[in-house]
Amino acid sequence: MSVTIRKLSPDKIELAEQLYQEYMKLNVPREQALRQSIEREDSEILVAETQGRVIGLIHQVFYIDPLHAGVCSNILFLCVREPFRRQRIGTLLLEGALNSAARIGVREVHVSTRADNFAAMKLYEKFKFEHAGPLFECTPGKLDEQHVA
Template sequence: MIKLVIRRGRLEDLDGIAALEQVCFASPWSRESLYRDMAENQMAMYFVAELDEEVVGYLGIWLVSEEGYINNVAVSPSHRRRRIGSALIEAMLEATQAEGIIAHTLEVRTGNEAAKRLYEKFGFKEAGLRKGYYEDNGEDAVIMWRY
Protein backbone atom coordinates (compact mmCIF):
# COMPACT_ATOMS: atom_id res chain seq x y z
CA MET A 1 0.00 0.00 0.00
CA ILE A 2 1.29 3.46 -0.93
CA LYS A 3 1.46 5.82 2.03
CA LEU A 4 0.84 9.55 1.89
CA VAL A 5 3.79 11.55 3.20
CA ILE A 6 3.39 15.19 4.25
CA ARG A 7 6.66 17.04 4.78
CA ARG A 8 8.33 20.42 4.47
CA GLY A 9 8.94 21.40 0.89
CA ARG A 10 12.48 21.61 -0.50
CA LEU A 11 13.98 23.08 -3.66
CA GLU A 12 14.14 19.53 -5.04
CA ASP A 13 10.32 19.64 -5.10
CA LEU A 14 10.24 22.68 -7.40
CA ASP A 15 9.44 20.77 -10.61
CA GLY A 16 6.57 18.91 -8.97
CA ILE A 17 5.17 22.09 -7.43
CA ALA A 18 5.48 23.98 -10.72
CA ALA A 19 3.68 21.15 -12.54
CA LEU A 20 0.82 21.31 -10.01
CA GLU A 21 0.55 25.07 -10.54
CA GLN A 22 0.03 24.50 -14.26
CA VAL A 23 -2.77 21.94 -13.87
CA CYS A 24 -4.51 23.45 -10.83
CA PHE A 25 -4.67 27.19 -11.48
CA ALA A 26 -5.92 29.42 -14.28
CA SER A 27 -3.15 31.93 -13.47
CA PRO A 28 -0.28 29.76 -12.26
CA TRP A 29 2.89 31.04 -10.68
CA SER A 30 5.88 30.63 -12.99
CA ARG A 31 8.64 28.18 -12.11
CA GLU A 32 10.96 31.17 -11.69
CA SER A 33 8.59 32.88 -9.23
CA LEU A 34 8.26 29.66 -7.24
CA TYR A 35 12.03 29.23 -7.22
CA ARG A 36 12.60 32.78 -5.95
CA ASP A 37 9.97 32.31 -3.26
CA MET A 38 11.35 28.98 -2.08
CA ALA A 39 15.03 29.91 -2.32
CA GLU A 40 15.08 33.58 -1.33
CA ASN A 41 11.97 34.48 0.65
CA GLN A 42 12.81 34.04 4.33
CA MET A 43 9.12 34.37 5.20
CA ALA A 44 8.05 31.50 2.91
CA MET A 45 7.33 27.99 4.13
CA TYR A 46 6.23 25.14 1.86
CA PHE A 47 4.68 21.76 2.53
CA VAL A 48 4.33 18.92 0.03
CA ALA A 49 2.20 15.80 -0.13
CA GLU A 50 3.93 12.80 -1.68
CA LEU A 51 2.57 9.50 -2.91
CA ASP A 52 5.17 7.01 -4.09
CA GLU A 53 7.76 9.84 -4.22
CA GLU A 54 5.52 11.94 -6.51
CA VAL A 55 4.46 15.42 -5.39
CA VAL A 56 0.65 15.29 -5.56
CA GLY A 57 -0.09 18.37 -3.48
CA TYR A 58 1.48 21.41 -1.92
CA LEU A 59 0.78 24.38 0.30
CA GLY A 60 2.71 27.64 0.42
CA ILE A 61 2.49 30.16 3.25
CA TRP A 62 4.26 33.38 4.18
CA LEU A 63 4.89 34.04 7.86
CA VAL A 64 4.63 37.74 8.66
CA SER A 65 4.91 38.74 12.30
CA GLU A 66 2.29 36.56 14.04
CA GLU A 67 0.22 35.95 10.90
CA GLY A 68 0.38 33.36 8.18
CA TYR A 69 -0.74 34.26 4.67
CA ILE A 70 -1.58 31.09 2.73
CA ASN A 71 -0.81 31.87 -0.89
CA ASN A 72 -1.58 28.52 -2.53
CA VAL A 73 -3.03 25.11 -1.78
CA ALA A 74 -3.00 22.68 -4.69
CA VAL A 75 -3.81 19.00 -5.06
CA SER A 76 -3.46 17.11 -8.33
CA PRO A 77 -6.90 16.68 -9.93
CA SER A 78 -6.32 12.91 -10.11
CA HIS A 79 -5.70 12.75 -6.34
CA ARG A 80 -8.50 14.95 -5.01
CA ARG A 81 -11.08 13.79 -2.45
CA ARG A 82 -8.49 11.75 -0.57
CA ARG A 83 -7.97 14.16 2.35
CA ILE A 84 -4.64 15.38 0.91
CA GLY A 85 -5.66 19.04 1.21
CA SER A 86 -6.73 18.42 4.81
CA ALA A 87 -3.44 16.70 5.59
CA LEU A 88 -1.48 19.63 4.16
CA ILE A 89 -3.49 22.16 6.19
CA GLU A 90 -3.13 20.10 9.38
CA ALA A 91 0.66 19.89 8.96
CA MET A 92 0.90 23.60 8.16
CA LEU A 93 -1.19 24.62 11.18
CA GLU A 94 0.89 22.47 13.51
CA ALA A 95 4.19 23.81 12.16
CA THR A 96 3.19 27.47 11.99
CA GLN A 97 1.60 27.52 15.43
CA ALA A 98 4.88 26.10 16.76
CA GLU A 99 6.56 29.12 15.11
CA GLY A 100 4.25 31.51 16.99
CA ILE A 101 1.69 32.16 14.27
CA ILE A 102 -1.66 32.97 15.89
CA ALA A 103 -3.75 33.91 12.83
CA HIS A 104 -3.98 32.58 9.28
CA THR A 105 -5.55 34.16 6.22
CA LEU A 106 -6.15 33.37 2.56
CA GLU A 107 -8.22 34.32 -0.46
CA VAL A 108 -10.41 31.84 -2.31
CA ARG A 109 -12.55 32.20 -5.42
CA THR A 110 -16.17 32.94 -4.56
CA GLY A 111 -17.25 30.00 -6.71
CA ASN A 112 -14.88 27.46 -5.16
CA GLU A 113 -17.34 25.93 -2.71
CA ALA A 114 -15.24 22.81 -2.09
CA ALA A 115 -12.23 24.88 -1.02
CA LYS A 116 -14.34 27.14 1.18
CA ARG A 117 -15.83 24.09 2.95
CA LEU A 118 -12.33 22.68 3.45
CA TYR A 119 -11.07 25.89 5.05
CA GLU A 120 -14.21 26.23 7.19
CA LYS A 121 -13.55 22.73 8.53
CA PHE A 122 -10.32 24.13 10.01
CA GLY A 123 -11.98 27.17 11.57
CA PHE A 124 -11.53 29.71 8.77
CA LYS A 125 -14.36 32.22 8.56
CA GLU A 126 -15.35 34.58 5.75
CA ALA A 127 -14.21 38.11 6.63
CA GLY A 128 -14.48 40.13 3.45
CA LEU A 129 -14.47 40.26 -0.31
CA ARG A 130 -11.90 41.41 -2.87
CA LYS A 131 -13.84 42.53 -5.95
CA GLY A 132 -12.39 41.42 -9.30
CA TYR A 133 -9.38 39.83 -7.58
CA TYR A 134 -8.63 37.09 -10.11
CA GLU A 135 -7.00 38.36 -13.29
CA ASP A 136 -8.04 35.47 -15.54
CA ASN A 137 -11.78 36.15 -15.30
CA GLY A 138 -12.32 39.00 -12.82
CA GLU A 139 -13.91 36.70 -10.23
CA ASP A 140 -14.16 38.01 -6.69
CA ALA A 141 -12.15 36.49 -3.86
CA VAL A 142 -13.51 35.71 -0.42
CA ILE A 143 -11.06 36.68 2.33
CA MET A 144 -10.98 34.10 5.09
CA TRP A 145 -9.33 34.28 8.52
CA ARG A 146 -8.60 31.77 11.25
CA TYR A 147 -7.67 33.03 14.73
Protein backbone atom coordinates (compact mmCIF):
# COMPACT_ATOMS: atom_id res chain seq x y z
CA MET A 1 0.00 0.00 0.00
CA SER A 2 1.41 3.35 -0.96
CA VAL A 3 0.79 6.06 1.62
CA THR A 4 1.46 9.77 1.18
CA ILE A 5 1.86 12.23 4.03
CA ARG A 6 0.79 15.73 3.08
CA LYS A 7 -0.87 18.84 4.47
CA LEU A 8 -4.64 18.60 4.70
CA SER A 9 -6.11 20.33 1.66
CA PRO A 10 -9.52 22.05 1.65
CA ASP A 11 -11.03 19.37 -0.61
CA LYS A 12 -10.22 16.65 1.96
CA ILE A 13 -11.78 18.38 4.97
CA GLU A 14 -14.89 16.23 4.86
CA LEU A 15 -12.79 13.05 4.94
CA ALA A 16 -10.70 14.41 7.81
CA GLU A 17 -13.90 15.24 9.69
CA GLN A 18 -15.05 11.62 9.33
CA LEU A 19 -11.85 10.47 11.01
CA TYR A 20 -12.50 12.74 14.03
CA GLN A 21 -16.06 11.47 14.10
CA GLU A 22 -14.90 7.86 14.04
CA TYR A 23 -12.59 8.49 16.99
CA MET A 24 -14.74 10.83 19.09
CA LYS A 25 -18.27 9.63 18.63
CA LEU A 26 -19.79 13.01 19.53
CA ASN A 27 -21.84 14.33 16.66
CA VAL A 28 -20.17 17.75 16.52
CA PRO A 29 -19.57 19.58 13.23
CA ARG A 30 -15.84 20.23 12.87
CA GLU A 31 -15.69 21.52 9.32
CA GLN A 32 -15.29 25.16 10.29
CA ALA A 33 -12.64 24.43 12.93
CA LEU A 34 -10.69 22.31 10.45
CA ARG A 35 -10.93 25.00 7.79
CA GLN A 36 -9.67 27.64 10.24
CA SER A 37 -6.88 25.33 11.38
CA ILE A 38 -5.47 24.80 7.89
CA GLU A 39 -5.55 28.52 7.18
CA ARG A 40 -3.53 29.46 10.27
CA GLU A 41 0.24 29.62 10.23
CA ASP A 42 0.47 28.43 13.82
CA SER A 43 -1.31 25.19 13.04
CA GLU A 44 -0.46 22.23 10.83
CA ILE A 45 -2.61 19.27 9.93
CA LEU A 46 -0.90 16.42 8.13
CA VAL A 47 -2.88 13.57 6.68
CA ALA A 48 -1.95 10.10 5.50
CA GLU A 49 -3.63 9.36 2.21
CA THR A 50 -3.95 6.26 0.13
CA GLN A 51 -5.90 6.23 -3.14
CA GLY A 52 -7.46 9.58 -2.26
CA ARG A 53 -8.69 8.37 1.12
CA VAL A 54 -7.66 9.97 4.42
CA ILE A 55 -6.56 7.12 6.68
CA GLY A 56 -4.70 9.05 9.36
CA LEU A 57 -4.21 12.56 10.67
CA ILE A 58 -1.99 14.56 13.01
CA HIS A 59 -2.67 18.10 14.19
CA GLN A 60 0.08 20.20 15.72
CA VAL A 61 -0.15 23.79 16.97
CA PHE A 62 2.77 26.13 17.58
CA TYR A 63 3.01 28.87 20.19
CA ILE A 64 5.61 31.17 21.69
CA ASP A 65 6.43 30.10 25.21
CA PRO A 66 8.50 32.54 27.29
CA LEU A 67 9.18 29.74 29.73
CA HIS A 68 11.17 27.94 27.06
CA ALA A 69 12.33 31.22 25.48
CA GLY A 70 11.06 30.20 22.07
CA VAL A 71 8.46 28.32 20.09
CA CYS A 72 6.95 25.14 21.50
CA SER A 73 4.27 22.93 20.03
CA ASN A 74 1.44 20.75 21.10
CA ILE A 75 0.17 17.72 19.23
CA LEU A 76 -3.57 17.99 19.68
CA PHE A 77 -4.70 14.93 17.79
CA LEU A 78 -3.18 11.86 16.18
CA CYS A 79 -5.33 9.12 14.79
CA VAL A 80 -5.06 6.30 12.28
CA ARG A 81 -8.23 4.62 11.02
CA GLU A 82 -8.67 1.26 12.67
CA PRO A 83 -8.16 -1.06 9.69
CA PHE A 84 -4.88 0.68 8.89
CA ARG A 85 -3.28 0.54 12.33
CA ARG A 86 0.03 -1.22 13.03
CA GLN A 87 1.28 -0.43 9.52
CA ARG A 88 3.62 2.41 10.51
CA ILE A 89 1.18 5.15 9.49
CA GLY A 90 1.18 6.67 12.97
CA THR A 91 4.98 6.60 12.78
CA LEU A 92 4.98 8.40 9.42
CA LEU A 93 2.57 11.06 10.68
CA LEU A 94 4.53 11.66 13.86
CA GLU A 95 7.77 11.81 11.89
CA GLY A 96 6.18 14.39 9.59
CA ALA A 97 5.03 16.52 12.52
CA LEU A 98 8.42 16.32 14.24
CA ASN A 99 10.19 17.27 11.02
CA SER A 100 7.97 20.34 10.72
CA ALA A 101 8.71 21.21 14.35
CA ALA A 102 12.46 20.84 13.81
CA ARG A 103 12.31 22.96 10.65
CA ILE A 104 10.87 25.91 12.53
CA GLY A 105 13.11 25.48 15.56
CA VAL A 106 10.54 24.25 18.08
CA ARG A 107 12.15 23.89 21.53
CA GLU A 108 9.79 21.29 22.94
CA VAL A 109 6.93 19.23 21.52
CA HIS A 110 4.18 18.29 23.94
CA VAL A 111 1.65 15.53 23.54
CA SER A 112 -0.70 13.98 26.03
CA THR A 113 -2.81 10.88 26.11
CA ARG A 114 -4.85 8.87 28.59
CA ALA A 115 -2.86 6.73 30.99
CA ASP A 116 -4.47 3.59 29.56
CA ASN A 117 -3.64 4.37 25.94
CA PHE A 118 -0.91 1.79 25.67
CA ALA A 119 -0.57 2.01 21.86
CA ALA A 120 -0.05 5.78 21.88
CA MET A 121 2.37 5.65 24.80
CA LYS A 122 4.45 2.97 23.08
CA LEU A 123 4.58 5.10 19.95
CA TYR A 124 5.64 8.25 21.83
CA GLU A 125 8.25 6.34 23.80
CA LYS A 126 9.65 4.98 20.56
CA PHE A 127 10.21 8.60 19.52
CA LYS A 128 11.95 9.31 22.86
CA PHE A 129 9.17 11.41 24.33
CA GLU A 130 9.59 11.50 28.10
CA HIS A 131 6.79 11.17 30.63
CA ALA A 132 6.20 14.66 31.97
CA GLY A 133 3.44 14.23 34.50
CA PRO A 134 -0.32 13.81 34.65
CA LEU A 135 -2.78 15.64 32.46
CA PHE A 136 -5.40 17.99 33.94
CA GLU A 137 -8.45 19.29 32.12
CA CYS A 138 -11.25 21.70 33.01
CA THR A 139 -14.08 23.56 31.34
CA PRO A 140 -13.65 27.29 32.09
CA GLY A 141 -16.82 29.16 32.98
CA LYS A 142 -18.27 26.05 34.61
CA LEU A 143 -16.29 26.12 37.83
CA ASP A 144 -18.21 25.49 40.98
CA GLU A 145 -16.94 28.28 43.25
CA GLN A 146 -17.34 26.14 46.32
CA HIS A 147 -14.82 23.69 44.91
CA VAL A 148 -12.37 26.43 43.90
CA ALA A 149 -12.40 28.21 47.26
